Amino acid sequence: METVVRFSVDIRAFAYPDGTRALSDIRLEVAHGEFCGILGSNGSGKTTLLRIMDGLVKEYDGSVLLDGRDVRRLHPRDIYRTVGLVFQNPDDQLFAHTVFEDVAFGPRNMGYAEAEVKRRVEEALAAVELAELAAKSIHALSYGQKKRACIAGLLAMGHGILLMDEPTAGLDPMGEYRMMELLTRLNREQGVTVVMATHSVDLVPLFLHRLHILSRGRLVRGGTPEEVFTAPAELESVKLRLPHIAELIHRLKHEDALPFHRLPLTIGEARREIVEILQTVHHRETETQSNTR
Numbered sequence: 156m157e158t159v160v161r162f163s164v165d166i167r168a169f170a171y172p173d174g175t176r177a178l179s180d181i182r183l184e185v186a187h188g189e190f191c192g193i194l195g196s197n198g199s200g201k202t203t204l205l206r207i208m209d210g211l212v213k214e215y216d217g218s219v220l221l222d223g224r225d226v227r228r229l230h231p232r233d234i235y236r237t238v239g240l241v242f243q244n245p246d247d248q249l250f251a252h253t254v255f256e257d258v259a260f261g262p263r264n265m266g267y268a269e270a271e272v273k274r275r276v277e278e279a280l281a282a283v284e285l286a287e288l289a290a291k292s293i294h295a296l297s298y299g300q301k302k303r304a305c306i307a308g309l310l311a312m313g314h315g316i317l318l319m320d321e322p323t324a325g326l327d328p329m330g331e332y333r334m335m336e337l338l339t340r341l342n343r344e345q346g347v348t349v350v351m352a353t354h355s356v357d358l359v360p361l362f363l364h365r366l367h368i369l370s371r372g373r374l375v376r377g378g379t380p381e382e383v384f385t386a387p388a389e390l391e392s393v394k395l396r397l398p399h400i401a402e403l404i405h406r407l408k409h410e411d412a413l414p415f416h417r418l419p420l421t422i423g424e425a426r427r428e429i430v431e432i433l434q435t436v437h438h439r440e441t442e443t444q445s446n447t448r
């Protein structure tokens with residue numbers, strides 16, 4: 156099937172008014188239906204990149220094309236109908252009194268009739284598992300629920316692309332996992348293209364198709380999690396690390412000379428590799444015993 160490119164980013168340079176050079180030589184593409192990550196340590200430029208892709212920042216050298224059109228030339232309305240940016244802090248995004256009213260704001264603003272607004276809000280709240288909290292005050296929501304309400308607000312507007320700034324930041328371990336499952340479901344079942352900024356190296360290999368590693372405003376590596384998580388020293392040099400499970404296997408291989416063939420990134424993959432090694436060792440021991448008899 157032919158790949159449809161939604162975003163084509165070519166930013167040669169961007170500096171903030173105070174002179175901070177935040178991005179240089181960023182070239183990447185985001186395909187329709189992709190679930191990709193911008194991975195980088197604090198201050199590497201992730202938020203800046205998402206804000207440029209959403210058309211909020213325009214004074215850069217280069218171009219960002221959304222469906223082949225320069226985002227700087229698009230009317231904000233046309234960007235907001237297609238792309239939704241979810242801020243890192245939900246309190247920067249939510250403003251209405253109740254959950255329903257907040258999620259309804261976007262579709263109402265787009266001019267939909269009230270019955271259609273209601274349908275969209277209910278569908279969006281069901282997708283993020285907040286249907287039962289529709290009448291609840293925004294202020295009474297937990298942090299994780301607020302993050303979900305933000306996503307519902309964008310889904311209700313029918314966004315085909317979600318740009319998520321650190322969607323798992325501030326969530327407890329189960330909340331992080333549920334957030335990633337929600338994004339995966341939206342990606343797989345509703346075809347939403349998702350680009351998320353993150354530094355959660357342990358979660359990334361479980362969910363994301365592709366990664367772009369940012370360091371000091373530059374793209375230093377890109378590829379599948381398997382391609383990106385290979386060399387610990389290289390990751391350390393950009394203030395990242397291997398996922399914990401990969402780090403353990405890397406040490407078992409290099410410090411204890413266990414014969415791992417590849418670097419597993421998830422517990423499931425590691426379990427399979429370990430079982431294989433144990434079976435090989437067991438097989439060798441049985442052979443040695445029968446030869447000495």
Ligand SMILES: Nc1ncnc2c1ncn2[C@@H]1O[C@H](COP(=O)(O)OP(=O)(O)OP(=O)(O)O)[C@@H](O)[C@H]1O
Binds near residue numbers: 175176197204
């Ligand atoms: N409004 C601003 N004015 C000047 N410099 C800024 C501004 N916003 C961000 N920066 C600088 O730009 C660089 C990139 O910041 P950015 O917020 O994009 O990084 P980030 O990867 O999202 O960081 P974090 O993970 O901490 O959220 C940093 O050096 C930061 O200090």
